[in-house]
Amino acid sequence: MKKVFSKVYLGLIFLFLYAPLIVMVLISFNSGDSTTQIEGFSLKWYREIFRDHGTLQAFRNTLVLSVLAAVLATVIGTLAAVGIHKMRSKRLRSAVMTVTNIPMMNPDIVTGISLMLLFVFAARMLNLETTLSFYTLLIAHITFCLPYVILNVLPKLRQMDKNLPEAAQDLGCTPLQSFFKVELPFIMPSVWTAMIMAFTLSFDDFVISNFTSGSSYETLTIHIYSMIKKSVKPNIYSLSTIVFFAVLVLLIVYNFTDSADDRRERAIERANLRRERRLRKERGELVEE
Template identity: 40%
Template sequence: MANTQTKAGWPSWLILGLGFLFLYLPIFVLMFYSFNESRLVTVWAGFSTKWYGELFRDDQMMGAVWMSLKIAFLSATMAVALGTMASVALVRFGRFRGKTVFTAMMTAPLVMPEVITGLSLLLLFVTLAQMIGWPAERGMLTIWIAHTTFNMAYVAVVVSARLRELDKSLEEAAMDLGANRLAVFFKVTLPIVAPALFSGWLLAFTLSLDDLVIASFVSGPGSTTLPMVVFSSVRLGVSPKINALATILVLSVAAVSLLGWWLMRRKELQRQKEMRAAYAS
């Protein structure tokens, strides 16, 4: 029986392996050539870490990295706050006037082409500047608003899915014990959906850090993000510094993902342990 299952399962493992190879082999090749001595990214001339030093001495690149990280952090945080409120309204408030329109507007950024989103936001900022004088110029603030606009839609989808799976009897039990709705949300609902909030924050952070099209429309002088710098550099020829930067980003994302998985796994095991202790008592 075991041999039969093994023979039947090897095509699935082969397809899975080919899929992972297709996805991650280019990344591994890029990381490998980040340690190349040669300036030519496709010609191996020996092991060297000099391009990492060149990367950290590039003020323009480091400035773009810092700006992108700040915008990604701020937009992801605001997107989680707004997306969570929108999710609660959609899932917990039942039917209300304009719910269909509100749902459609929340999901529209998911399917809207980035060119249309970027152009519409640009026109919005230009019109506001002409009417009320704000924003006086496009820069980090306008990029932050634009990224928050489309990121909150992704967060709302993630959090709404978790809220729909939440057992309402837990919230009802807390209200029966005297807690008001605000206390129930912060002490019962929010801790349970915390993994979804963390997942939504990571997704929004990644999307903001990766965005090029929308940022190109709403940015201004002195507010160049990392994707814009990389795109401009690649048009003139791929520099080994780009490989070094990509390697650092890949390793950083992998480390954060592993840390997030470990924390959520630890919390889940703790919750299961508490449930078993409660049943035993």
């Protein structure tokens, strides 16, 4: 009885979580104009999207922005993680970590407005004509992706045997060579997951983009928002469906790479534990002697 109840409960949770998405996907295939009545199956709204220059342009814009933001945030964030990892003072390290985590906790709207104010202020100081552009948008995206990259890479660095870079230097590497030949290959799996994560975050961001993009560079999320303001047609649903599946695929890839990696780590950790226990037992026997 209890089991049945818990299953029903779980089913309800999933229903509430996914019902809106299911409705969205269903209506995106509707042949009629209505967003409430399903009349038949058709791909016409998808076709319409791919014929709409504005949408396609927004999609291209978003891709360019997200790829650039993800790559740059990953490079900067990885270097930052290495720097934080090498800090000797524990207090300084935790202070820096707190500071980098704040943008993650911050509501998007606060981050967006504060970045916009900063850009306006900076443009005024530098006497620039245009304040908000692709570049401010890119800077904003890199900014909010950074803490996620650092948070992804840092644990992997902690897992690394600290003798590893020492061994490389012992064998003739300069510290820089040691980073590229030994440390970077070791943390590479988490660098990739960090990049996927950053891309996903950048791809589906609306709030911060809305404040920092200006009128010249329209991203997909901003485009969808402006479509809603005009009229609600199923083409919004089909576009959202595409975005949803794109993000879903990325999340699956992210989880897959991450969990395969974690599984390996866990297996190694277990083996180490077993060996340690065996050694301790052996030492115990020695004491008994």
